[in-house]
Amino acid sequence: MKPQPLILKILNWVSGILLVIATYLAIIWAPTEAVMGDVQRVFYFHVATGWVGMIGFLLAVFSGIMYLIKSDLKWDTIGLAGIEIGLIFSFINIVTGSIWARPIWNTWWTWDPRLVTATIMELVYLAYLMLRQGIDDPIRRARFGAIYAILGFVSVPFSFLSIRIWRTIHPVVVGSGDPGAEGTFDMTPDMQTAFFFSLFTFTVFGITLLWHRIRIGQLQDKVEQKKLELMS
Amino acid sequence: MPKQPSLTSFWKAMWAVVWKDLSAERRSREIFSVMVVFSLLVVIISNFALDLNPKTQREITAGMLWITFTFAGTLGLNRSMAIEKENNCLDGLLLSPVDRTAILFGKVIGNLLFIFMVEIIVLPLFSIFNNINLLNAGLLITLVLGSIGYVVVGTFLSTITVQTRTGNILLPILQFPIILPVIISAVRASTFFLQNQPMELIWPNLNLMIAFDLIYIALGVIFFDYLVEE
Numbered sequence: 096m097k098p099q100p101l102i103l104k105i106l107n108w109v110s111g112i113l114l115v116i117a118t119y120l121a122i123i124w125a126p127t128e129a130v131m132g133d134v135q136r137v138f139y140f141h142v143a144t145g146w147v148g149m150i151g152f153l154l155a156v157f158s159g160i161m162y163l164i165k166s167d168l169k170w171d172t173i174g175l176a177g178i179e180i181g182l183i184f185s186f187i188n189i190v191t192g193s194i195w196a197r198p199i200w201n202t203w204w205t206w207d208p209r210l211v212t213a214t215i216m217e218l219v220y221l222a223y224l225m226l227r228q229g230i231d232d233p234i235r236r237a238r239f240g241a242i243y244a245i246l247g248f249v250s251v252p253f254s255f256l257s258i259r260i261w262r263t264i265h266p267v268v269v270g271s272g273d274p275g276a277e278g279t280f281d282m283t284p285d286m287q288t289a290f291f292f293s294l295f296t297f298t299v300f301g302i303t304l305l306w307h308r309i310r311i312g313q314l315q316d317k318v319e320q321k322k323l324e325l326m327s
Numbered sequence: 328m329p330k331q332p333s334l335t336s337f338w339k340a341m342w343a344v345v346w347k348d349l350s351a352e353r354r355s356r357e358i359f360s361v362m363v364v365f366s367l368l369v370v371i372i373s374n375f376a377l378d379l380n381p382k383t384q385r386e387i388t389a390g391m392l393w394i395t396f397t398f399a400g401t402l403g404l405n406r407s408m409a410i411e412k413e414n415n416c417l418d419g420l421l422l423s424p425v426d427r428t429a430i431l432f433g434k435v436i437g438n439l440l441f442i443f444m445v446e447i448i449v450l451p452l453f454s455i456f457n458n459i460n461l462l463n464a465g466l467l468i469t470l471v472l473g474s475i476g477y478v479v480v481g482t483f484l485s486t487i488t489v490q491t492r493t494g495n496i497l498l499p500i501l502q503f504p505i506i507l508p509v510i511i512s513a514v515r516a517s518t519f520f521l522q523n524q525p526m527e528l529i530w531p532n533l534n535l536m537i538a539f540d541l542i543y544i545a546l547g548v549i550f551f552d553y554l555v556e557e
Contacts, residue, residue: 163553218504225500229491239487242550246480246505249546253508253539260515260531 096314103306110300117296125289128280135280137195139289143297145188150301151181152216156248159241171237172312174244178220180305185217199278208258209265215254219247233319340425344433348407349440358406362445366399370453388459389517393510396446400477403441405495407434408485421555431482431551438478446470465520465529472536473513479543480506486554512536
C-alpha cells in the first residue's frame, strides 16, 4: 500500500483537533437552550452527521452514474466508500435524534416523514451491501451496485412525500419553521457558531474517513486481482 | 446491439414473451396457485394474529390487503425469473434479435397479469371472510396503480437477484425499501376509497403512485440494457 499522502496526514490531525473543539463548543461553550435544556446540545452533532450521511449517499449516486458511463472500477470503489460512510453517519444521525426525541416528543420514535425517510435510506443501502456480497464477478458487482444505488435513491423523495401527505412534527430549525413542529427553537449567535463549526468539522472528518475508505477499497481491489491471477 | 427495431417488431416481441409466460403457467400452474394459496394463508394468519373487533378490522382492511399482495407478489416475481434462469432461458431470450426493452416489458406484463389474477380471486374471498364489500371501483384503480409500481420494480430487481449467489432471498430486501412509497400511498388511497372520503384527500396519493410508476418504468428502460449485458 502506498504511504498516506501529506494532505491526508494533515487531514487526520486537523479532523482530530476539530472534533475536540466542536465537542467543546457543543457541550460546554454553547448556551443551554431555555426550554429543552441540555438535551438540545445533541442537535449540533445530529444535523452535522445527517449532512455527512447525505453527502455520502449523494456521492454514491454520482459515482454510480459515472461508473455506468465510464465503466471504470475506480468509480465503484468511490461509490462503495460513499455508501459505507453514509450508512455510519446516518445511523449516528438517527440515534442522536432518538435520544433527543425521548424527552422532547416524549417518545423514542415516531413515524414522521424525516425519521422514516432516513431509516428507509439506511435500509436501501444496507440492501446494497448485501447485494454486493452475493456477486463474485467485480464488474457485474460494480454494475448492479451502481444501478441499485441510483434506483434506491430515486425512491427516497417519494417515501418522504408519501408520508408528508399524512403529517409531520419534525422541527425545521434552519430555514423556515413549520408552526405545527414540536421542539423547534431559535438559535442565538453562540449556538449558530457551535452549529456551523460542528457542520464544518464533520464535513472535514467525513472527507478524511472517505479518503481512507477509498484507499482500503483500492487495496481490496488489488488483493482480488492477485487472487484471480493466482487461480488462473 | 440488435438491429434498429420497428414498433411492430417491438410489440410482437413483447407479446411473445407475455404469451410464453402465460402458456408456461397454463401448463405448470406453479406461480399462480402458489400465490393464491399463500395469499389466503396470510389472510387467515393475520386474522388470528390480530384478533380484531369488527370495527377495527374494517379500518385496517386496506392494510391487510396490501400486506397480503406484497408478500404473495414476491413469491411470483422470484419464481417467474427463476424459470428464466433454469436451462439458461434468459440467455436464449437475450440472444434473440429483438429490443431488450421488449423483453423487460414482456416480463413486466406477464407478472402484472399474474398478480391481477391473484387479486381478482383474493378480493372476493377477503370480502366474504371479513364481511366487507371490497368491490369498489376506486379500490380497483388503486390496486392497478399500486401493482404496476410493485411489479415494475420487482421484475427489474429480480433480474438482478437471479444473477447473484444469494439468489431469491435477496429480492424482498432490495425491493421493499424502494416500493415503500407505493405501499404507503396505496394503503392510504384504498382506505379512503373504502370509507367514501372526498376525492381531494385521495388524489395526492394517486398522483404519487402515477408519478412513481412512470419514473420507474423510465428507469427500467434506461437501465435494463446494463443489467443483462455480458
